[in-house]
Amino acid sequence: MVDVQGTVTDGFEPVRDAFAENFARRGERGAAVALYRDGRKVVDLWAGTKDADAPGDGPSAPWERGTAQIVRSATKGVAAAVPLLLHQRGLVDLDAPVGTYWPEFKAAGKERVLVRHLLAHRAGLPALDTPLTPAEAVDGVSGPRALAAQAPAWEPGTDHGYHAQTYSWLIGELVERITGRSAGRWIAEEIAGPLGLDLWIGLPESERHRPGRISDVEPPADPAAPGLRMRPRKAVTDAYDDPASLTRRAFAAISPAADENAPAWRAAELPASAGIATAEGLARFYASLIGDVDGHRRLFAPATLTLARTEESAGPDRVLIVNTRFGLGYMLHGPASPLLGPGSFGHPGRGGSLAFADPESGISFGYVTNGMQKNVTADPRAQALVRGVARALAG
Template sequence: MDVQGTVADGFEPVRDAFAENFARRGERGAAVAVYRDGRRIVDLWGGTKDADGTSEEPWTPGTAQVVRSATKGVAAAVPLLLHQRGLVDLDAPVGTYWPEFKAAGKERVLVRHLLSHRAGLPVLDRPLSPAEAIDGVSGPAAVAAQAPAWEPGTAHGYHAQTYSWLLGELVHRVTGRTVGGWVADEIAGPLGADLWIGLPASERERAGRIADVEPPAEPAAAGLRLRPKKAVSDAYGDPQSLTRRAFAAIEPLADENDPAYRAAELPASAGIATADGLARFYASLLGGLDGMRRLFAPATLTLARTEESAGPDRVLIVGTRFGLGYMLHGAASPLLAPGSFGHPGRGGSLGFADPESGISFGYVTNGMQKNVTADARAQALVRALALSLEPGLRVG
């Protein structure tokens, strides 16, 4: 595989790991970008845009794709920035901003519960069709009427799909704008980042701009390291489990390569980005990007990565760790270091920041690997990055 792009001196191990992903780990098309203290030090791409091997159209520096749950990390910045501006109280009941949400015993669900997966709303009594999921009305109405699966605030469980309508409607009630519109105007546009929640028509009309992604064969947990295997397998095999129902809140699965889906504003799962767009976004949270003011004030950065949820996840079964809207480094989702925060996406895409080292990272891939724990390709790149930062570090 002819890997394209550049790496700064000392970060050659990342290039080697990226090339090895194609040679040994089944990579088809992908890109990785890394910033350090606001300066891009890795910018690599390779492979083809198609996910099924039917064409040979090469990946280019501007190739973007659906990044699935890595979208959650981008979307989470919106309520945190609204809080930073004094427009959202994280400890206020969601019903303060969204009165209809108070139904079915949800009066005490707080805004912070939505962001830390503690709202008790990972499932719907009736799954939504793909058309309903993206119409902007059915999803918010469904979660507003839904009774919690557990007492809100007492436990956590990954809100795989319902996060879209919970967070999206909250932002709409507070600002009168959609999450995608807010991200475009306040984050991606000013940053010059190729990053969208709801792909605009101008980008949809650019031939070859967006790479297709391989469809998933069965429910899976967003690229997490899954242990114990039998417990997880049993949960996914049981149609009545919270695990299975959470990932089936949209049924049947939407076609992620459909232009209508790409245009949809689903902040849980349908964001589209380049690797550089993801890395640039996380770099902006830390500050120092191209001389621009950092997006997160120090107190907001602390909120994003302070542990809110930890331990057995009622949906993912394994132990997970969340801050406010972000996954934190841990066994289920290894990042660069203990202080790192970000979000993986099912199929391998990954974005995160590590304030202590000044690193921000973005990786996108159009291949869907099966029967894996933490995605081997993303983890190989993270290990190589760690080795580049600490040459004496032993990397497994």
């Protein structure tokens, strides 16, 4: 039996039960889950080990309070807040062409790509004709330059497909052109710092050398079909198995795959995939989007919250193959990524991590794991925790 550490407010015991069951039945290694309700923390749990592949002949380092974890695509939900807050401040027009802010982007038939298309995965740019190396992916120049020259895979705005890796350079360059700051720096200065979040897009030097601060993850695995049952499994696996498919090319926009445990990757500012956070940091972040937290006023005005969770893209996803739903920068509740309810918005990370908010219940949720499994959106461990939250709310 795993020794679950942390606290649970009375009434939220079903979340602790689901968390413990993940270790007993679902192969969990090291993980944490946190929950806020109406701006108050009600769940903060952790268990397991920090080293995903601990040596068999030695003790494993235990997960601790404050252990952080790379969260892969759950990073997208954090990064999406930046252009939405810039819009809220009158600094960006969501219906303006991207080329208004990034003139080089207009090339190769992209003159009509709008800012909202980037956020809703409708820009037609999920893959690159020539993938970037890991070094190029993090240099801050090669990714934006490649996308400025890239022709869209479909007419922008007419369809959607998950921009798994390219979202990093699209959103990152847009933010830098508008603000003069990188997305990671903007988040650190405007959101994470003021709110005291253990959450970074680009791990700072001060955190990089704290022993045991960051949990290692397993080597990246090719995404596969488990958990995706909306279409016949063969349709999904065929897309991932075919090197020429848009699906494989989208996930291989960085090739070969990077070592996600390497210091250079942890320091990289990649808003699509390289964020590092604690579960508590993610839950507190989403709590701050929908309400006041510890004297800090909510980040999203009502109109901005509506933009985040109003459906912009829905139906068959050209990359993920299954039906997906997106607002502006956020996945919405649906079969591919079940959240707490119809009004929920957030983002999963390939391999397990999940973070979201549900304004109707006042819930914000954060889950991180180092036991990366082959699921693209609906990880069974995260879903068990969401069901635990639902049981707690039902009383």
